Amino acid sequence: MAATRWPPATSPAPPLRRRARVVVRCCEDTLGVPRRRRGAYHGEDDQAQRFPEFIGPGAAYGGAGSYLHRQQPPPPRPRRIVLVRHGESEGNVDEGAYTRVPDPRIGLTPQGWHDAEDCGQWLRRLVSGDGDDWKVYFYVSPYRRTLETLRGLGRAFEAHRIAGVREEPRLREQDFGNFQDREKMRVEKEIRQRYGRFFYRFPNGESAADVYDRITGFRETLRADIDIGRFQPPGERNPDMNVVLVSHGLTLRVFLMRWYKWTVSQFEGLSNLANGGAIVMQTGAGGRYSLLVHHSADQLREFGLTDDMIQDQMWQKAAKPGELNYNFITNGPSFFTHFTDHQHHS
CATH class of the missing domain: 3.40.50.1240 (Phosphoglycerate mutase-like)
Known part of the structure; x- marks a missing residue:
């Protein structure tokens, strides 16, 4: 549709070493959830060198003044x-x-x-x-x-x-x-x-x-x-x-x-x-980002959100980082039409 304006990825080779485990993290689902430090970092000193933002004022890398050693919670998320x-x-x-x-x-x-x-x-x-x-x-x-x-x-x-x-x-x-x-x-x-x-x-x-x-x-x-x-x-x-x-x-x-x-x-x-x-x-109340905190459902419909998308924004408005909306994960009948076909024929 034309865009309209809206305002406000033979025999096996001999094993060399154990492959590092890959952990997939997905944007809002883990945003703000503390990350576990694995073998990619050789101790807290190395992590502090990679992320100097962890260091508090006047503290050396990994020193007693760092966020790592003080075990503070993650910084507050932008509002x-x-x-x-x-x-x-x-x-x-x-x-x-x-x-x-x-x-x-x-x-x-x-x-x-x-x-x-x-x-x-x-x-x-x-x-x-x-x-x-x-x-x-x-x-x-x-x-x-x-x-x-x-x-x-x-x-x-x-x-x-x-x-x-x-x-x-x-x-x-x-x-x-x-x-x-x-x-x-x-x-x-x-x-x-x-x-x-x-x-x-x-x-x-x-x-x-x-x-x-x-x-x-x-x-x-x-x-x-x-x-x-x-x-x-x-x-x-x-x-x-x-x-x-x-x-x-x-x-x-x-x-x-x-x-x-x-x-x-x-x-x-x-x-x-x-x-x-x-x-x-x-x-929102749980800390996730939702379009429904500032905008109304009617405004979002004008922008092009469907009812399913707005329902997900309502969930986002109350959910916490790390939680998953299992009711939205497949977008329902848009993929599995046999569910609606069965309901129709029954």
């Missing part, structure tokens, strides 16, 4: 992960811009700057109700329009409210190829509609499935950053931290798809965020 789409760009109002300017250098229009500043004011109102110590940490796509959007957002915050910024290339826009021929792109987009929006790969570019692969890597980085408290200054445990991803429409939808394990068909039913629009993942 929110806010996904922000860039403001209106020159390419949004004139597709011919892509024939003259490389996609990464497409900037904001004057309206796009207003979009960014308005979103910044909205974001400040959202997070400032948490208390006196709230802060924001930004991940941003390196494209010009997202960097400019970040600068517009930043005008709403004083320096001490910004915990940090990281430029993250994996949050870049879907690659549509290099300089684009306008007529050829029109034809390619029509072919994509017939082929399937998720799997169609643009010539010399990417499919949404390719974006999914790199977002998987970013999600692992984000999860590790949350687990080790990279957003927290040494010695601090601020529960009112907020993470903001400034990126692009499709990339943000793929991020949500990967985080919540949505299917391809569920992804293809999602709408695009408006320029300067945002969607909020916020911790």
Whole structure:
């Protein structure tokens, strides 16, 4: 479906050594659950060298002041992960811009700057109700329009409210190829509609499935950053931290798809965020991130979530990290239609 705008993997060889056991951990299901240290680390000193964020102020690696030796609980999770789409760009109002300017250098229009500043004011109102110590940490796509959007957002915050910024290339826009021929792109987009929006790969570019692969890597980085408290200054445990991803429409939808394990068909039913629009993942009562903490069910339906997806968000709203929603794990009849066929014939 066309995206609509939405606002706010002979004889055996002789054994050499025992293969290390592989432990698979999956995003939100284990986020915030302390990790068991295995043979990959040679003691706590080595782990402290790999993750200096574990070290408290004035403590040597692995010393008495480290989080490892004090056996403190994991750092508090950011209260929110806010996904922000860039403001209106020159390419949004004139597709011919892509024939003259490389996609990464497409900037904001004057309206796009207003979009960014308005979103910044909205974001400040959202997070400032948490208390006196709230802060924001930004991940941003390196494209010009997202960097400019970040600068517009930043005008709403004083320096001490910004915990940090990281430029993250994996949050870049879907690659549509290099300089684009306008007529050829029109034809390619029509072919994509017939082929399937998720799997169609643009010539010399990417499919949404390719974006999914790199977002998987970013999600692992984000999860590790949350687990080790990279957003927290040494010695601090601020529960009112907020993470903001400034990126692009499709990339943000793929991020949500990967985080919540949505299917391809569920992804293809999602709408695009408006320029300067945002969607909020916020911790619920049990500590997991749910879209239903900030947004209403009607808003999520407008964004494209089905009733099954909304029911899962309701579960996410109350569940704890490490728990699994076994009622959502197979998405029910979408895979095993013989269950509904049996009910129908009975």
